[in-house]
């Protein structure tokens with residue numbers, strides 16, 4: 408999972424403060440027009456360097472294959488519907504088998520069970536990179552030395568998003584294997600990542 412590293416784009420700030428329809432229906436994502444959603448998707452996708460926020464697979468800007476995902480679900484967290492920081496781009500998870508759609512078919516995001524990505528007090532937000540590591544067999548696991556609470560929430564989050572879905576595990580395993588070969592040939596890790604442009608956390 409990527410770290411949330413977001414800066415709200417000016418067009419969205421302007422839209423929320425100036426658009427008459429939006430002002431009539433604030434915090435209503437469905438009322439945002441198609442053009443705004445399209446610009447949002449593009450902006451977020453660029454922030455994520457063309458990767459799914461959750462599984463980090465390379466994704467294209469194709470509405471059939473990706474969607475804007477509200478980390479904290481719109482149906483349960485109305486005040487976060489139009490919060491830019493709550494929006495990421497997710498793959499569709501091979502028919503909903505992992506990532507945003509898989510998550511949304513379960514319970515709502517609960518900060519006591521999962522990583523605190525969008526906590527009420529933003530100062531308490533946590534970085535996925537502090538929680539997860541990738542091991543040689545391609546699996547994502549909680550980092551060692553986490554407190555029991557953090558370890559449990561890391562494990563819950565992996566299950567909640569199904570980040571050890573077999574296709575993802577295999578893809579990471581192959582990349583880890585290939586990274587080793589490139590390294591032996593003297594390539595540095597940045598150069599190798601630039602070749603793949605996906606699964607960036609696996610490279611760290």
Ligand SMILES: [Zn+2]
Nearest residue numbers: 459462498506
């Ligand atoms: Zn994904």
